[in-house]
Amino acid sequence: ERFNIIDLINEVLEMQEMRAKKQGVKLIFSQEDSNSIFVYADKKEIFQVLNNLIVNSIKYGKDKGTTHIEVMSMDKNILIEVRDNGIGIEADNLPRIFERFYRVDKSRSRNMGGSGLGLAIVKHIIDGHNQNINVSSNYGEGSSFTFTLNKSK
Ligand code: ATP
Numbered sequence: 001e002r003f004n005i006i007d008l009i010n011e012v013l014e015m016q017e018m019r020a021k022k023q024g025v026k027l028i029f030s031q032e033d034s035n036s037i038f039v040y041a042d043k044k045e046i047f048q049v050l051n052n053l054i055v056n057s058i059k060y061g062k063d064k065g066t067t068h069i070e071v072m073s074m075d076k077n078i079l080i081e082v083r084d085n086g087i088g089i090e091a092d093n094l095p096r097i098f099e100r101f102y103r104v105d106k107s108r109s110r111n112m113g114g115s116g117l118g119l120a121i122v123k124h125i126i127d128g129h130n131q132n133i134n135v136s137s138n139y140g141e142g143s144s145f146t147f148t149l150n151k152s153k
């Protein structure tokens with residue numbers, strides 16, 4: 001279906017406002033100049049993608065950290081980035097984080113809760129849309145997740 005991705009991002013941010021506040025993480029959405037960018041995708045599924053990525057950025061963020069959400073409009077696609085300056089992911093673990101049940105450093109993440117399914121679901125949804133998701137991260141510095149969606153007129 002066709003929907004405004006800017007509105008959907010704002011819905012997710014509203015939903016996670018409390019969690020972010022509790023963790024001392026600031027959520028910042030730089031929405032370019034336009035208030036509407038229309039995409040063609042499954043709205044419920046993309047809500048889940050954004051929600052999982054943003055929850056992770058808060059969970060694995062640092063106190064007084066920041067999550068930036070950015071939307072970049074290209075010719076036929078849009079690119080969405082969820083970037084944090086949190087704990088980061090070691091290069092050795094990076095290739096495995098989209099696997100089901102995979103969690104980095106079990107002892108550390110145990111008390112944060114979670115099943116290791118969030119990113120596997122994200123990957124499954126983006127694959128199902130024939131789109132791409134990428135991650136880059138520096139351990140101790142932060143992580144950036146970017147994915148594409150089909151633009152709609
Ligand atoms: P769930 O999402 O099912 O509640 P989870 O958050 O542990 O549990 P995923 O979202 O799949 O599972 O993430 C897998 C692992 O990747 C996490 O356990 C964490 O170690 C690491 N990870 C994910 N996102 C980030 C991030 N933004 N910064 C640092 N590490 C991350």
Ligand code: MG
Nearest residue numbers: 056114118119
């Ligand atoms: Mg998660």
